[in-house]
Structures are given as structure tokens and as C-alpha cells.
Amino acid sequence: MDAFFASVAQRDDPSLRGLPVVVGGRSGRGVVAAASYEARVFGIHSAMPMMHARRRCPDLVIVPPDGAAYREASEQVRAIFDRYAELVEPLSIDEAYLDVTEPLTGPASGTLVAQAIRAEIVQATGLTSSAGVSFGKFLAKTASGMAKPDGLRVITPEEAPGVLADLAVEDFHGVGPATARRLRALGIETGADLQARSEDEMREALGKVGGWLARVVRCQDDRPVRPHRVRKSVGTERTFRRDVRGAEALAEKLVPIAEELARRLARHRLAGRTVTLKLKSADFQITQRSATLPGPVATEAELMGVGLALLHRPAPPKGALRLVGLTISALVPADGGRQLVFPFALPGA
Known part of the structure; x- marks a missing residue:
């Protein structure tokens, strides 16, 4: 979903549409739970201290969380997923992996299924979403990020190596600031730099994370979609x-x-x-x-x-x-x- 919490607020209060909106606490100790795309223009993002967000945008509109509205929209979206795919793996309240190799309805086309799902989401909730379609989880996640907001991106097997080669290391899903700094210290700034390093070399430098990066940058990601993730x-x-x-x-x-x-x-x-x-x-x-x-x-x-x-x-x-x-x-x-x-x-x- 696109800026889910903030989009729900803008949907439910039309006066907020087009304004820089964040969801979170108003106190000096508050943090940004979600930021509308209008707010993101100012460099505001989730987990940012609210005090910093206000400094970046004096006209920022702060709205409190509405858990009931989020749950209702999430359940509507999940119901749509379940009509198209038997294998649905939720990642959070507003995101999931779907295996549509054999969809429950419609043609066996990830692109067409994604188009149909996005259209139904808008009709049912009034909210937009972005979809990534590819042959593995990492690439699908990467594609969905490229599609935001309100878009659809397909990464085919033929173009996948080039797409990954062009990514900055910070844009690899799962690479945080600390890992990015370690990669850059090794002279690795892009996916192309990663592709030039062997898996053994990366594992020696960064341990398990290094081995994982070396595999996904070579499109080696056969993780299945698991409908029932074990909550730890x-x-x-x-x-x-x-x-x-x-x-x-x-x-x-x-x-x-x-x-x-x-x-x-x-x-x-x-x-x-x-x-x-x-x-x-x-x-x-x-x-x-x-x-x-x-x-x-x-x-x-x-x-x-x-x-x-x-x-x-x-x-x-x-x-x-x-x-x-x-x-x-x-x-x-x-x-x-x-x-x-x-x-x-x-x-x-």
C-alpha cells in the first residue's frame, strides 16, 4: 500500500488531500509513523523524530493514529489477495507476497493479476497500492519499490541482472545504514560492484549478510511464499x-x-x-x-x-x-x- 497510514487519513478527511501529512504523536517525544508523499518531498520519513519533521516542514499536518481504520482497510485488502492466490504471505499490515504461479482466478499472468488486484483495492478501499512482479521475492520487493506510488513494475529474468547492477547498495531491501557503510568501505557502491565479488569473498567480509547479498544480486532467490509465517x-x-x-x-x-x-x-x-x-x-x-x-x-x-x-x-x-x-x-x-x-x-x- 502507498503511504498506508497517511493515505487512510487523507481518504477519511478530504481536507488533508494534497497537504504534507504525517501520522504520529504531537509531543516532543513523538515519532513519525507514516508520511504522505507530499511530506516526503521535505525529506520526512517514518521513524523520524516529530521534532525534526516539524523543523523540515513548518506547515506539517500531524494526525493521530487510527488503528481501527487501518485494520479495516487491511482486512479488505487481504480478502482481495485471498481471492486471487492461495499462497499469501503477509509482511505487515499493508504488504504481502503472493505466489500467483497458479492463480485462483484469471489468467496465469503475474502482470494481469497485479493489475486486477490494484483495481479492486481502489474500488474497495479508495486507496492506491503499488505492485512488483518478478520470479523471486527479492526482485518482486525491489520492483514494488520502483513502482511507488500507485504503479506496477515487472522485472523479467532477462532484465533482472541489469536492474540489480544499477541499484545503489542502500536500495537493496534489507541493507540498512550500517551495512551500507561497511559495503562502501569495501569499495562496493552498486549492485554491479557486488556482482564482481564472489560469494565466498562477501561471506568472509560480512558473514551471513554478505553471502545473502552475493546470491540475490545474481538472482538466486528461491524462497517460497509461506502463507503461515511463525510469529516469534x-x-x-x-x-x-x-x-x-x-x-x-x-x-x-x-x-x-x-x-x-x-x-x-x-x-x-x-x-x-x-x-x-x-x-x-x-x-x-x-x-x-x-x-x-x-x-x-x-x-x-x-x-x-x-x-x-x-x-x-x-x-x-x-x-x-x-x-x-x-x-x-x-x-x-x-x-x-x-x-x-x-x-x-x-x-x-
Whole structure:
């Protein structure tokens, strides 16, 4: 989907159309969750501190998130996907891989299926999308990025090596700023530079990431579309408007975090045995405290109990905190396993 959260806001409020719109918190601690294409002209992007975004665009329009509207649109889009493909692998609320080798409807043409899906999305949701069509996941993802906004890009087997050769290393999906810097330090600035290096050489230089890059730049990507991706963890966190200090104040801040995490677990019908408490200090230092429990937990009371226990083990943080989060992993179906009863002692306590 194109600038999904911001596009939903502009669809639901026509007065926002054509304006630089971002979705996120208005406070000084807020971050940009999504930016309209009008806002991106100013260099504004997701995850940017809202304070920086405002500096770049004084006329920026900030709207709060609307989770219900996003979920509704996402479900409509997913229903369209499911009419065309049996193999659909969601990547996020607004993106998915589809294997249309044998589509459920229409001709066996990735291009025609993509055209039909995009037309149905506009009709059903009033939102635009971009599609990438190719013979592997990496190339399809690359093509979809080239098509934005509101476009369709096909990368055929014949043209794929040339397309990848022309890409800057930063434009390779999965290459972040740190990896890009390491590549450039090796003299690798483009896909063509990558194609000139052997897989062994890249693996020696960058480990697993280097080997993966050497393969995909040669169009070696046979990963299947997996309809049922295994969720490894569920988490939620809060950034505070003002730094928080002291066990009592932090415990109070944990309440809505545990509540939200319990809701997410219930929505996915999951529970988990490992709970991690994330703490970010005022100077952005991150620490984590984890415990693996003898049985799965999922309710707000259980998560709150574990969170409080971790907060006090070994001791409450002495300094001020700007963020607290809870994540649960080692997941199991919520209807299986033994639920713990509080109060209880953490293992090793």
C-alpha cells in the first residue's frame, strides 16, 4: 500500500488531500509513523523524530493514529489477495507476497493479476497500492519499490541482472545504514560492484549478510511464499512525554503496556513463556531484563506481575527512563499449556 497510514487519513478527511501529512504523536517525544508523499518531498520519513519533521516542514499536518481504520482497510485488502492466490504471505499490515504461479482466478499472468488486484483495492478501499512482479521475492520487493506510488513494475529474468547492477547498495531491501557503510568501505557502491565479488569473498567480509547479498544480486532467490509465517514474539512499548524515574512511577507506566500486550496476545490467540522488559534511559541507552517461566502467560495480570518482578530484579533503574516495553516470546497457542498463578518467584530469584 502507498503511504498506508497517511493515505487512510487523507481518504477519511478530504481536507488533508494534497497537504504534507504525517501520522504520529504531537509531543516532543513523538515519532513519525507514516508520511504522505507530499511530506516526503521535505525529506520526512517514518521513524523520524516529530521534532525534526516539524523543523523540515513548518506547515506539517500531524494526525493521530487510527488503528481501527487501518485494520479495516487491511482486512479488505487481504480478502482481495485471498481471492486471487492461495499462497499469501503477509509482511505487515499493508504488504504481502503472493505466489500467483497458479492463480485462483484469471489468467496465469503475474502482470494481469497485479493489475486486477490494484483495481479492486481502489474500488474497495479508495486507496492506491503499488505492485512488483518478478520470479523471486527479492526482485518482486525491489520492483514494488520502483513502482511507488500507485504503479506496477515487472522485472523479467532477462532484465533482472541489469536492474540489480544499477541499484545503489542502500536500495537493496534489507541493507540498512550500517551495512551500507561497511559495503562502501569495501569499495562496493552498486549492485554491479557486488556482482564482481564472489560469494565466498562477501561471506568472509560480512558473514551471513554478505553471502545473502552475493546470491540475490545474481538472482538466486528461491524462497517460497509461506502463507503461515511463525510469529516469534509479540511486544509493545511506550515512549514517555517526560522522563520517568522511580519504581512506583515506572510500575504505573507498566499498566497500560501490559494491558495492550494482553490484547495483542488475545487477538492472535497466543501465550508465551519468555518475558522481556525493555528499558531505555534518558541518554538512549537500552537494557533488557528477561525471564523464562515454567509455564505460558498471557493475561494482563500475569504480564504485569512478571514485568514488576523484572523491574525489581536486580533493582529498579536508578536513572530516568524515556521508554519502557514488554515483549513475550517462546510462544504457544493460548489454549494450551499451564497458566501461572500470581504471586510467584522468577526462576533464579
